[in-house]
Amino acid sequence: xxxxxxxxxxxxxxxxxxxxxxxxxxxxxxxxxxxxxxxxxxxxxxxxxxxxxxxxxxxxxxxxxxxxxxxxxxxxxxxxxxxxxxxxxxxxxxxxxxxxxxxxxxxxxxxxxxxxxxxxxxxxxxxxxxxxxxxxxxxxxxxxxxxxxxxxxxxxxxxxxxxxxxxxxxxxxxxxxxxxxxxxxxxxxxxxxxxxxxxxxxxxxxxxxxxxxxxxxxxxxxxxxxxxxxxxxxxxxxxxxxxxxxxxxxxxxxxxxxxxxxxxxxxxxxxxxxxxxxxxxxx
Numbered sequence: 012x013x014x015x016x017x018x019x020x021x022x023x024x025x026x027x028x029x030x031x032x033x034x035x036x037x038x039x040x041x042x043x044x045x046x047x048x049x050x051x052x053x054x055x056x057x058x059x060x061x062x063x064x065x066x067x068x069x070x071x072x073x074x075x076x077x078x079x080x081x082x083x084x085x086x087x088x089x090x091x092x093x094x095x096x097x098x099x100x101x102x103x104x105x106x107x108x109x110x111x112x113x114x115x116x117x118x119x120x121x122x123x124x125x126x127x128x129x130x131x132x133x134x135x136x137x138x139x140x141x142x143x144x145x146x147x148x149x150x151x152x153x154x155x156x157x158x159x160x161x162x163x164x165x166x167x168x169x170x171x172x173x174x175x176x177x178x179x180x181x182x183x184x185x186x187x188x189x190x191x192x193x194x195x196x197x198x199x200x201x202x203x204x205x206x207x208x209x210x211x212x213x214x215x216x217x218x219x220x221x222x223x224x225x226x227x228x229x230x231x232x233x234x235x236x237x238x239x240x241x242x243x244x245x246x247x248x249x250x251x252x253x254x255x256x257x258x259x260x261x262x263x264x265x266x267x268x269x270x271x272x273x274x275x276x277x278x279x280x281x282x283x284x285x286x287x288x289x290x291x292x293x294x
Contacts (some may be wrong), residue, residue: 165190
């Protein structure tokens with residue numbers, strides 16, 4: 012019977028007996044014990060700062076915060092074995108709620124997807140997304156992000172999507188003491204009504220910034236901003252917030268985490284703040 016079953020599943024008799032030998036069982040027992048220890052360490056990184064992470068984020072967090080080095084293959088195996096599931100990026104269903112009037116004007120795409128120019132304060136990207144919280148309530152988040160460092164330089168949360176959500180974000184950028192505008196700096200956005208509005212465009216000029224816009228309907232022209240919103244929605248606890256103030260606090264805490272503790276593979280495995288300092292020192 013054993014010979015027949017081994018033939019059916021394609022294993023040798025010696026392999027069958029070896030699998031159930033005391034030595035093999037002891038090796039598997041020791042391997043499971045080792046995996047349990049690794050799992051606990053991986054979970055520390057997975058839950059670090061209360062933000063769930065994928066395998067690459069776990070690897071960088073282990074190195075940066077716990078001085079532990081595991082390769083990606085091992086981390087992914089442990090995650091699969093113990094069903095440690097990272098958040099899955101969801102499509103952004105945000106749609107423009109208003110149309111530009113004849114007073115609004117679209118400007119050319121000066122950026123042409125050259126997001127990372129290796130100079131902090133050279134390329135700024137801005138956009139607005141919506142956030143659902145509480146009992147189907149809605150808030151809106153506007154951010155300005157540095158294209159070279161990935162650092163979020165300014166943000167504003169509101170329960171309205173009026174023009175001031177964009178202009179207030181610009182004001183906060185102006186007040187950010189860590190922001191140092193580079194020569195020929197520009198701010199890039201989509202062609203949303205907030206950014207084609209003459210008041211917004213006047214404020215951009217007062218800040219000494221050039222203005223650039225994506226081509227209509229082309230989300231890839233502002234991809235880093237879209238990516239940031241995707242990570243934020245995956246890694247925050249917005250839906251658990253009951254009030255707008257709780258949403259604002261969660262966003263504030265997440266941006267601090269994102270800028271100072273969230274390591275990024277494409278930034279030499281540094282955080283945005285670390286990478287900004289790195290670029291400034293290299294200049």
